[in-house]
Amino acid sequence: MQILEFADDEVVPIKELVELYDAVGWMLYVADPDGLARAVDRSTYVVTARDDGELVGLARVMSDDVSIMYLQDVLVRPSHHRQGIGTVLTTRCLERFDHVRQKVLLTDDEPGQAAFYTSLGYRNLNDLGPNRLNAFVQFRGLDDL
Numbered sequence: 001m002q003i004l005e006f007a008d009d010e011v012v013p014i015k016e017l018v019e020l021y022d023a024v025g026w027m028l029y030v031a032d033p034d035g036l037a038r039a040v041d042r043s044t045y046v047v048t049a050r051d052d053g054e055l056v057g058l059a060r061v062m063s064d065d066v067s068i069m070y071l072q073d074v075l076v077r078p079s080h081h082r083q084g085i086g087t088v089l090t091t092r093c094l095e096r097f098d099h100v101r102q103k104v105l106l107t108d109d110e111p112g113q114a115a116f117y118t119s120l121g122y123r124n125l126n127d128l129g130p131n132r133l134n135a136f137v138q139f140r141g142l143d144d145l
């Protein structure tokens with residue numbers, strides 16, 4: 001039986017972080033466990049999901065708590081996909097920063113992720129119509145993604 005628990009700003013041991021990020025194939029993080037731990041530790045807000053004690057999901061946010069809330073990672077163990085866990089993690093982030101004007105993220109251009117973020121109320125810039133908003137990015141290691 002599933003015993004799902006969600007927690008805010010839990011201090012997650014590095015080993016568990018690496019296992020979770022490895023499970024979704026995010027190898028740039030996995031290759032640098034200390035960097036991963038630092039990134040999670042320095043996030044403004046982190047929410048975790050555990051199933052009977054096992055870390056099965058995590059979402060983290062960078063924010064100034066006024067004008068911008070950047071959702072940096074949302075990840076759920078593949079064994080637990082399509083059970084609503086990603087939705088709960090992201091909804092908690094959105095509720096925590098409800099007062100913030102801009103809620104943005106970057107993600108891979110894949111239909112599943114588009115469906116996921118659309119289901120949570122995010123809109124693709126391309127769907128806002130012409131002459132509305134533009135986005136620019138500088139990305140170190142873009143070819144390694």
Ligand SMILES: CC(C)(COP(=O)(O)OP(=O)(O)OC[C@H]1O[C@@H](n2cnc3c(N)ncnc32)[C@H](O)[C@@H]1OP(=O)(O)O)[C@@H](O)C(=O)NCCC(=O)NCCS
Pocket residue numbers: 024072073074075076077080081082083084085086087088106107108111112113115116117119
């Ligand atoms: C994206 C991700 C976080 C979704 O987590 P999840 O717990 O499986 O998502 P949910 O169960 O809450 O899905 C909510 C809705 O999003 C949509 N959705 C989610 N994954 C989908 C997929 N692979 N294909 C199509 N729609 C999808 C569906 O509408 C789904 O509702 P439904 O299951 O009732 O049809 C998860 O697939 C994941 O960890 N992927 C690897 C890491 C990643 O790419 N993260 C996002 C980029 S930061």
